[in-house]
Amino acid sequence: MAEIDPYVRTLFIQSYGKLGIAETPLRRSELVSVIVERVKSLLSDVGFADVTEAPPLAELIADELIAAKVIYREAVQFAGEYLTFRAQAYQEYRNKVLVQDPIYNAGQRIGARFFPDVFTGYISSVLEGQDEIPLMGLAPASGRIVTFSDNQMSELDxxxxxxxxxxxxxxxxxxxxxxxxxxxxxxxxxxxxIRAGSFRVYFLQLTLIQSLQYLVARYEKEVVGGLAAALIAALMKQIGIDA
Structure with a gap:
């Protein structure tokens, strides 16, 4: 997974109010193929067709939509697994998830130049052999795997x-x-x-950290915001990033 993928993922969800996926049972490969084409088309339209590889990102997007129950999974004996896309569920999920997405919110504040600037900066950093750009408060290498000790798991839990x-x-x-x-x-x-004890930083960002960032901004002077800020600081310390 490339460091730029979370930005492309947000642009993808932001840009596609409707994915145009048939609401009929599909194999995973068929579903992912549609998402791959959507990602490629989107990046081509904004002039950054080569900023990332579409297939791995499409797999992550598919997993996210399955976890959110936007895509219904059904296993049939002998026939295997089928996935059914639900357009209404996708629209509802899209509207809710963008509200608390720090990348989306940054784009809304900065305007139309945000994603082109991000992609240009990313490409420049790669060409120059520099560290890749941080992911909205996370350090580079968000694709790395982190493992917690029992004590760390207990405290963070x-x-x-x-x-x-x-x-x-x-x-x-x-x-x-x-x-x-x-x-x-x-x-x-x-x-x-956290309870699993080992995971990729990227997935923690998409779930826990993204939600905590929203809570800190929304409840800055309230108990909820204080608890969220304290947990972010603890997570940043435990995964080797300065708070």
């Missing part, structure tokens, strides 16, 4: 659970219906990564 409990106590977040449930789902997914 406790802190994550405290944030989850604080969010669960909120009636609603940001005035957006369903956003609280989405954030809770991502926080819990991040907690499961």
């Amino acid at each position: 406790k802190q994550t659970s405290e944030v989850i409990d604080a969010v669960a106590a909120q009636n609603q977040i940001g005035g957006v219906a369903g956003l609280r449930e989405l954030i809770l789902g991502q926080l819990k997914a991040g907690r499961e990564l």
Whole structure:
């Protein structure tokens, strides 16, 4: 996975209100092929066709949509697994996930030049042999695997659970219906990564850290924001990044 992929993933979700995938049972290879073509077309349209490899990113996007239940999985004896895309579920997921995406929010603040500037900077850094650009607060190498000790897992599990409990106590977040449930789902997914003890930093960013960043911004002077900020600091320290 390239460091630039999270940016392309956000641009992908932002750009496609509808993916145009048939709502009929497909094999995974068929589904991924459609996403690959969408990624290639999008990057070509913005003038950065070679900024990343579409197939690996398409696999990650497919996994994300499956985990979010945008794509329904059905296993049939002998026949194998089928995946069915649900357009309405995708639109609802897209609207909710962009609200708390720090990359999307940065793009909204900076405007149309944001993604071209990011892609240009990324390509320049690669050509010059420099470290790749940070992922909205995360250090380079977010594709690396991190392993926690039992003590680290226990402490981070406790802190994550405290944030989850604080969010669960909120009636609603940001005035957006369903956003609280989405954030809770991502926080819990991040907690499961911590409990597993070994994971890629990228997946922690997409689940736990992304949600925590949103909570810090939304509840800066409240208990929820304080708990989220403390957990971000602890995570940054544990995965070898200065807070």
